[in-house]
Amino acid sequence: MIVGLLTLLPSQMWTTEAAPSLPTVSPLAAMGNVQLGPSPMRAETVGSDPEEELIPTAIVIKNIPFAIKKEQLVQLMTDLGLPLPYAFNYHFDNGVFRGLAFANFTTAEETAAVIETLNHFDLQGRKLRVEYKKMLPLAERERIEREKRERRGQLEEQHRPVQMLPSQSNVPLSTSPSPSATRSKPG
Numbered sequence: 001m002i003v004g005l006l007t008l009l010p011s012q013m014w015t016t017e018a019a020p021s022l023p024t025v026s027p028l029a030a031m032g033n034v035q036l037g038p039s040p041m042r043a044e045t046v047g048s049d050p051e052e053e054l055i056p057t058a059i060v061i062k063n064i065p066f067a068i069k070k071e072q073l074v075q076l077m078t079d080l081g082l083p084l085p086y087a088f089n090y091h092f093d094n095g096v097f098r099g100l101a102f103a104n105f106t107t108a109e110e111t112a113a114v115i116e117t118l119n120h121f122d123l124q125g126r127k128l129r130v131e132y133k134k135m136l137p138l139a140e141r142e143r144i145e146r147e148k149r150e151r152r153g154q155l156e157e158q159h160r161p162v163q164m165l166p167s168q169s170n171v172p173l174s175t176s177p178s179p180s181a182t183r184s185k186p187g
Contacts, residue, residue, distance in 0.1 A: 056108040058133035059115060061101040064090075065124040073101065082117055083110035099126075102133065 064073065070090050077084060085103035092098070105111045111132070119130040135141070 053135040054132040055135060056132065057106065057111050058102065058104045059111060059130055060133050061103065061118065062099065062129040062131075063126050064099040064101060064128065065126050066097055066099055068123065070101070076123070077114070077118075080117055082114050085114075 061073070070088065074084065074088065083105060085105050087102075087104040089102050090097055091100040091102065103114070105114065115130045115132070118128050121128045121130075136144070
């Protein structure tokens with residue numbers, strides 16, 4: 001089914017264009033084994049492969065024109081009446097913006113509304129690709145958590161008070177002689 005969409009061009013003029021037939025994705029699709037509608041590229045099951053779990057409140061925006069600043073994209077979302085993300089970051093590769101951004105929303109409904117409106121949106125001659133962010137593979141998540149625990153352990157060791165063993169209780173902590181030891185004994 002082809003539905004006409006209004007698309008805002010950089011010149012701020014509205015035009016009508018045909019929307020491509022896309023599968024509908026439930027914002028909660030990652031929570032179950034939900035089959036998507038037909039796709040010309042491939043059929044996929046959301047949530048069946050733990051390596052491909054989607055985050056229902058996080059998106060990736062791809063194909064952003066390099067000249068578009070983060071603030072301009074937020075302004076576009078505002079102009080379109082979309083919910084604004086509570087976290088929004090451009091991805092830089094060695095300090096250079098490569099047309100990729102990540103955004104987090106408070107609800108799955110807000111996320112779905114942004115995807116529905118911005119996916120295939122024409123921005124300065126480039127069609128934005130907006131999709132749910134995928135979870136990191138389990139092995140990668142475990143590796144990151146392990147590294148965090150190791151770092152926390154190192155930090156705890158660095159800040160833990162030195163505990164003395166019972167045999168060390170009579171040993172002075174200082175290696176310099178005490179004032180009483182340097183005094184001469186009365187004779």
